[in-house]
Amino acid sequence: MPYIHLDAIDLKILDALQKDGRLSNSDLSDIVGLSQSPCLRRVKRLEKEGFITSYRAILDREAVGLSLTVFAAFRLKSATPEAAEEFEQRLTALPQVITCHMLSGDSDCLAEIVAPSVAAYQAFLTEHLRALPHVRDIRSNIALKRVKSETPMPLAHIKRPLDGPDC
Structure with missing residues (x-):
């Protein structure tokens, strides 16, 4: 698997934003354990490098009449x-x-x-x-029933520099 240049903090940022894209930078920095300025720089870098492609609201299908x-x-x-x-x-x-x-x-x-x-x-x-x-x-x-939808991407497969090969 190719090495993806993300460290543990980057992965925490991606995980947190996938779960709630409306997090303030203040709340996000608390979650990932960084001060606000470095956290914002990382988010901007993740956006620029294409890891974060957009932010959007997820609508309830039934509520908008698309059941x-x-x-x-x-x-x-x-x-x-x-x-x-x-x-x-x-x-x-x-x-x-x-x-x-x-x-x-x-x-x-x-x-x-x-x-x-x-x-x-x-x-x-x-x-x-x-x-x-x-x-x-x-x-x-x-579809008779939606069992799982709009879930965050799993990130556990991403190898960081200190991670060894799969056993």
Whole structure:
């Protein structure tokens, strides 16, 4: 595994901000055991180096009327890079698509889609998804229950200079 240039304090900062991106610098510095100025410098460095890409509010899906989650698996007609890129651009431009992964295996793409109801998803499927370029077929799976979502990234795998190789 390549060495990632993060020390124990950097990892504490990342962990704390993943759990609560609204932490004040004062509270964050208390959590990680630094004074405020060095803590803020580290946060700015982590942002600049791309470890922290953004901050946002996570909305309750039901509260905003998007209680239906559908996982749509797509198979494409063509495997050319141009076809895949055009498909990706058109699919990811749809605001109802909240995550999208290109895959190997039986499907070429898996998209997580939110909608207010089954009827709304059916209309979205008919009007938008079936109109996407290069689509051979779409398999829709309706989520019955969200068990885990919006969780922080695990960071225990990151090796620091004093860590030895895996045993």
